[in-house]
Amino acid sequence: MLPSADKSISHRAVMLASLAEGESRIHNFLEGEDCLATMRAFSQMGIGIERTAPGELLVCGKGLGGLVQPEKELYLANSGTTMRLMLGILAGQPFIATLTGDESLSRRPMKRVTDPLRKMGAKIQGPEDANFPPLTIRGGKLKGIQFSSEVASAQVKSAVLLAGLFAKGPTQVKEPLPSRDHTERMMELFGANFRKEGKVSVVQRTEKLTPREIRIPGDISSAAFFIVAACLVPDSEVVIKEVGLNPTRTGILDVLKEMGASIALENVREEWEPVGDLRVRSSNLQAVKLTKEKIPSLIDELPVLMVACALARGKSEIRGAEELRVKESDRIRAMCENLGRLGAEAEELPDGCVIRGKEGFRGGKVSSFGDHRVAMSMAVAGLRSEDGAEIAESDCVNISYPSFFKDLESL
Numbered sequence: 001m002l003p004s005a006d007k008s009i010s011h012r013a014v015m016l017a018s019l020a021e022g023e024s025r026i027h028n029f030l031e032g033e034d035c036l037a038t039m040r041a042f043s044q045m046g047i048g049i050e051r052t053a054p055g056e057l058l059v060c061g062k063g064l065g066g067l068v069q070p071e072k073e074l075y076l077a078n079s080g081t082t083m084r085l086m087l088g089i090l091a092g093q094p095f096i097a098t099l100t101g102d103e104s105l106s107r108r109p110m111k112r113v114t115d116p117l118r119k120m121g122a123k124i125q126g127p128e129d130a131n132f133p134p135l136t137i138r139g140g141k142l143k144g145i146q147f148s149s150e151v152a153s154a155q156v157k158s159a160v161l162l163a164g165l166f167a168k169g170p171t172q173v174k175e176p177l178p179s180r181d182h183t184e185r186m187m188e189l190f191g192a193n194f195r196k197e198g199k200v201s202v203v204q205r206t207e208k209l210t211p212r213e214i215r216i217p218g219d220i221s222s223a224a225f226f227i228v229a230a231c232l233v234p235d236s237e238v239v240i241k242e243v244g245l246n247p248t249r250t251g252i253l254d255v256l257k258e259m260g261a262s263i264a265l266e267n268v269r270e271e272w273e274p275v276g277d278l279r280v281r282s283s284n285l286q287a288v289k290l291t292k293e294k295i296p297s298l299i300d301e302l303p304v305l306m307v308a309c310a311l312a313r314g315k316s317e318i319r320g321a322e323e324l325r326v327k328e329s330d331r332i333r334a335m336c337e338n339l340g341r342l343g344a345e346a347e348e349l350p351d352g353c354v355i356r357g358k359e360g361f362r363g364g365k366v367s368s369f370g371d372h373r374v375a376m377s378m379a380v381a382g383l384r385s386e387d388g389a390e391i392a393e394s395d396c397v398n399i400s401y402p403s404f405f406k407d408l409e410s411l
């Protein structure tokens with residue numbers, strides 16, 4: 001099977017292609033609601049984006065100075081990635097724009113991004129000192145900063161690096177633990193003035209980005225639902241093809257292997273992002289202990305990993321994962337509550353959870369909490385529930401994986 005295209009990379013592809021000078025082609029673009037919000041926002045700022053076939057985009061970039069002031073506010077729906085990265089790009093634009101989102105996005109902390117961008121010279125207003133949307137940003141003459149992020153967040157890092165393309169003087173970003181590096185790879189691919197100095201990313205004002213033709217790999221965060229499902233459902237063997245294997249994203253594979261999963265990598269090739277196929281067979285999983293060092297490399301896979309822990313032998317512990325509380329939902333609470341409703345034993349901690357594994361679940365009614373990854377994780381849990389899992393508000397899977405239920409059924 002092929003999982004849906006990578007969400008993080010799809011956003012960045014549209015962003016960089018919009019800022020490049022000329023036509024970029026994007027193959028295997030993720031047509032989920034989050035990435036469509038990014039597309040819409042750039043269209044509102046004057047970028048021509050044509051969908052030439054399903055998943056195929058032709059983006060007519062207008063250069064780093066080519067965006068125009070949007071006539072209306074930019075509504076970014078549920079997409080935290082769009083809002084945070086877009087703030088970085090808008091910080092460099094000589095106009096005003098207002099960014100809004102749905103109820104979930106309106107509760108997500110933005111100060112982590114608006115603080116450094118203000119230091120660079122952007123003017124940003126919004127509730128609680130620009131910590132929450134709606135945010136109004138007036139970009140302008142930026143200066144480079146040396147920024148040491150408190151959170152290991154690719155969105156924060158990316159916002160500052162993108163603003164750095166427009167700033168006078170170098171912009172340096174350091175993070176406490178390595179987060180996904182798609183922005184850095186894509187900046188290099190499009191010819192930005194970017195370099196890595198040890199653990200520090202450095203970007204300088206860039207005059208021109210070169211358009212590209214790129215293929216988006218499959219999303220390991222979407223593949224994760226099938227990886228865990230194949231581990232958990234007896235007598236399974238599933239081959240998941242064309243999965244992005246960027247080492248900043250593959251923590252889920254390390255941890256599942258440590259738990260005893262049978263996962264083989266095949267056809268691995270190094271393109272601008274590494275890609276390969278995964279062959280997964282059912283296995284008896286053992287409990288695991290996760291600490292904060294591992295968290296950034298599997299941050300979005302933690303909900304489904306919690307399902308795996310709830311069916312593994314022994315007591316698992318996940319710590320250092322307090323970032324989960326400020327995702328599309330409070331994923332610690334949402335998952336512990338849902339697992340409990342199925343008859344599993346999952347106890348909340350401020351920064352994670354303790355889970356005692358069982359042979360199977362009873363089943364029952366759960367909620368997605370409007371969170372796509374919670375919905376998909378509970379679908380995986382349903383596969384090992386006697387009475388199944390009935391998931392309320394499950395259509396939120398469209399945010400990152402519109403064909404999720406179809407693909408799951410096909411397996």
Ligand code: S3P
Nearest residue numbers: 008081152153154155156299300
């Ligand atoms: C993302 C970074 C992560 C991740 C999110 C996508 C990105 O968020 O959870 O789904 O594309 O940069 P943080 O940067 O907040 O950790």
